[in-house]
Amino acid sequence: MMSYDKGVFHHLPHEPKWMKLPNNHKGKIVQAGQIVMNMMTTECVIVSERHEGSILxxxxxxxEIDETRLDSQYLVYWFNMSPSAQAQLNQFMQGGSLVKKLTLNHLKQIKIQPPPLKKQKLIGRIAAYRKRQKYLYQKKQYLMDQFLVEQLLREEY
Incomplete structure (x- = not known):
């Protein structure tokens, strides 16, 4: 889920695993537009429509955020790119444990001083466009490589 929603292109198709859950299951089902964070890597993304209905x-x-005070795209960008966020997350990832993992308590302690909402929305929108641009560039490079292999090595077939 993370790499596609983070904007990373993979040439191999993603094949989700489908399962039927009982009505009383305790799994958390994610919806498009929600923010999720990998507690092992501290990567943060907004769930895409492709992954709506996935089990967290x-x-x-x-x-979960108050969208009247904080823009979701800005928050994701802040977690992934802000030196302040990275410093705080890295501090929490230190310690004696062999498995480095962010805890819910750590997440609650993170301090963020966001700009006004209008500026957050602008930053978030720019970050989303930039993510899409990187994805399309990676896809273009892959397709160009495939085309060249097809054209340059055609006589070998």
Whole structure:
């Protein structure tokens, strides 16, 4: 889920695993537009429509925000790119444990001083466009490589 929603292109098609859950299951089902964070890597993404209805894996946490005060795209960008966020997350990932993992308590302690909502929305929109641009560039490179292989090595077939 993370790499596609983060904007990383993979040439191999993603094949989701489907399962039927009982009505009383305790799994958390994610919806498009929700924010999730991988507690092992501290990567944060907005769930895409492609992954709507997925079960939230055990090492992911759903982050709920007050959208009248904080823009979701800005928050995701802040977590992934802000030196302030990275410093705080890295501090929490230190310690004696062999498995480095962010906890819910750590997440609650993170301090963010966002700009006004209008500026957050602008930053978030720019970040989303940039993510899409990177994805399309990676896809273009892959398709160009495939085309060249097809054209340059055609006589070998």
């Amino acid at each position: 894996p055990y090492n992911y946490t759903l982050i």
